[in-house]
Amino acid sequence: MTERQHSTGVAVAQEDEGTPIVVAEDVRHSFGSGPQTVHALRGVSFEVRRGELTALRGRSGSGKTTLLNLLGGLDTPTGGRITLDGTDLASLDEAGLLALRRDRIGFVFQSFGLIPVLTAAENVGVPMRLRRVPAGEREERARTLLALVGLADHADQRPGELSGGQQQRVAVARALANDPALIIADEPTGQLDLETGRSIMELLRAVVRGKGVTILVATHDPNLIELADRVVELRDGRIVDQGAGAGTP
Numbered sequence: 001m002t003e004r005q006h007s008t009g010v011a012v013a014q015e016d017e018g019t020p021i022v023v024a025e026d027v028r029h030s031f032g033s034g035p036q037t038v039h040a041l042r043g044v045s046f047e048v049r050r051g052e053l054t055a056l057r058g059r060s061g062s063g064k065t066t067l068l069n070l071l072g073g074l075d076t077p078t079g080g081r082i083t084l085d086g087t088d089l090a091s092l093d094e095a096g097l098l099a100l101r102r103d104r105i106g107f108v109f110q111s112f113g114l115i116p117v118l119t120a121a122e123n124v125g126v127p128m129r130l131r132r133v134p135a136g137e138r139e140e141r142a143r144t145l146l147a148l149v150g151l152a153d154h155a156d157q158r159p160g161e162l163s164g165g166q167q168q169r170v171a172v173a174r175a176l177a178n179d180p181a182l183i184i185a186d187e188p189t190g191q192l193d194l195e196t197g198r199s200i201m202e203l204l205r206a207v208v209r210g211k212g213v214t215i216l217v218a219t220h221d222p223n224l225i226e227l228a229d230r231v232v233e234l235r236d237g238r239i240v241d242q243g244a245g246a247g248t249p
């Protein structure tokens with residue numbers, strides 16, 4: 001039995017692949033109160049399986065970002081239950097959620113979210129800094145990850161000196177920094193042209209295949225859906241479809 005040692009010391013057996021890493025049960029979320037209440041999620045149940053690329057689709061306002069924020073522990077649901085890697089998120093306090101986000105989840109956003117004054121390598125090093133990884137080790141791992149995303153020659157450039165597609169590659173490398181179990185990406189290609197967007201999706205696809213990382217990506221770009229193993233569709237805060245995508249090996 002081959003095992004991969006996670007940064008948190010939890011060993012995950014390869015045969016766990018295909019078992020759920022995220023389980024959402026009847027998740028509800030509302031914003032505001034009284035007549036102003038917006039019911040963003042109206043009872044969402046689904047699973048994200050380990051080692052898969054799952055696409056979350058749905059038109060603007062359907063609840064994608066709300067759901068990703070809840071699954072990533074950035075917000076607490078009004079109702080229902082979310083389990084991540086066997087941990088019920090409701091059982092964690094603020095510090096516990098912080099540690100979970102730092103150690104187990106990598107985030108990729110539409111707007112890249114890089115720190116302008118830091119080089120690409122330093123940006124990739126930020127999550128490792130939070131875990132107090134020594135500078136030398138940080139630097140070495142950052143360069144390895146930048147090579148993985150095709151940016152070996154751009155490690156010392158700042159975000160302003162990189163194209164949008166290159167910046168998003170840096171963000172993907174940064175999401176991988178702490179060897180997460182799950183990467184959550186919210187419309188990672190939303191600010192990129194079609195071709196560049198596709199290359200980012202192909203990079204995520206390669207990360208799933210090569211590193212066994214699980215990725216959940218929200219997108220309403222139909223051209224990108226086909227690279228997913230599984231597609232989950234949200235409409236008005238409810239799941240309407242869960243099917244296999246075309247990216248299944």
Ligand SMILES: Nc1ncnc2c1ncn2[C@@H]1O[C@H](COP(=O)(O)OP(=O)(O)OP(=O)(O)O)[C@@H](O)[C@H]1O
Nearest residue numbers: 031032038040058059060061062063064065066067
């Ligand atoms: N902080 C908030 N306060 C009030 N309403 C909100 C808030 N965040 C989201 N909503 C509402 O919740 C619903 C779902 O929004 P959400 O951002 O999750 O949609 P989305 O699917 O991510 O859309 P998009 O594709 O445009 O990013 C929308 O009606 C939105 O207006």
Ligand SMILES: [Mg+2]
Nearest residue numbers: 064065066186
């Ligand atoms: Mg959104």
